[in-house]
Amino acid sequence: MPFKKHFRKYRKSNHPSLIVGDDGRAYDFIGLTHSPYSGGHKCHELSSNPDPRDPRKSYLRRELRSDSHHSFRKPIPGWRLGKADEAYVDSFVSGKRRKKN
DSSP states (O other): OOOOOEEEEETTTTEEEEEEEEOSSEEEEEEEESSSEETTEEOEEOSSOSSTTOOSOOEEOSOOEEEEGGGEEEEOTTOOOOHHHHHHHHHHHHHHHHHHO
16 A cells, blocks of 8 residues: 655644655655745745645745654644645655665
8 A cells, every 4th residue: 555645743843744755663754834935945835735724825845854753743634735736746755765765
């Protein structure tokens, strides 16, 4: 069964993150923000906010990170990534993983 992407709060920053992979001990994740820039780098604008209650624009940081399971809270119910953004995330993650190895 393929890994299902989902959102969780990252305990270290208390910000939501998109979980894109799991190796059994750690999650691969991409940070979520309301700012078009993060750390001086341009973020990817999402077609719709994953939080259905928030009308503001959301952005994904262009950085694939990894941290242990205990660094995250439980999955955030009701949050969804739009279909248009799924393709971007898939290509971004596969490109980053290729560079890592």
